[in-house]
Amino acid sequence: MVALKRFRATGPSFADLVPYAGLVDNGVLLLKDGSLMAGWYFAGPDSDSATDFERNELSRQINAILSRLGTGWMIQVEAARIPTYDYPSEDRCHFPDAVTRAIDAERRAHFARERGHFESKHALILTYRPSEAKKTAAQQIHLLGRGEP
Known part of the structure; x- marks a missing residue:
């Protein structure tokens, strides 16, 4: 047998550094401190083409929900910019008349000439950390088995 102990690192491993404890439900993580975390990808309206009123109204609605x-x-909230290289091919063009097909062909040619096109992916991650009293009560219910139906 070869003694491997001298090759083993004594510092914390990757698993010791990440906060995740386990998967509670589909898309819900339990963290080591008792918190619950869930995340979703989302897409919103194009804020560059929205009016000030529309942006303010959307902000008001989001604030009302989160408050x-x-x-x-x-x-x-995370945003990632991912390079994109594909424009829908000409056979997938469903414009009904010659003018709109010509506009789309011009856009396709511009897209092919210019590089540096990106798509945005947005993610929302919510984490809930219960107070110590709630956490203790939940742990007692779980340990006593009263949490089962």
Whole structure:
């Protein structure tokens, strides 16, 4: 047998550094501190083409929804810009007349000439960390088996 102990690292491993404890339900993670985390990809309206009123109204609606969450919530929003190289081919063009087909052909040619086109992917991650009293009560229910139907 070869003694491998001298080759093993003694510092924390990757699993010790990440906060994830396990998967509770489809898309819901339990974190090591008792928090619950879930995330979704989303797409919203094009804010560059929206009016100031439309942007303000959307902000108001989002604020009204998020303000109902109360304490213990953390919200993360991530945006990733992914390079894109494909424009729909000419056989997938469904414009009904020659003018709109010509406009689309011009856009396709411009897209092929110019590089540096990107698509945006947005993600919303919600994390809920219960207060210590709620966390202790939930742990006791789970340990005593009263959480089962």
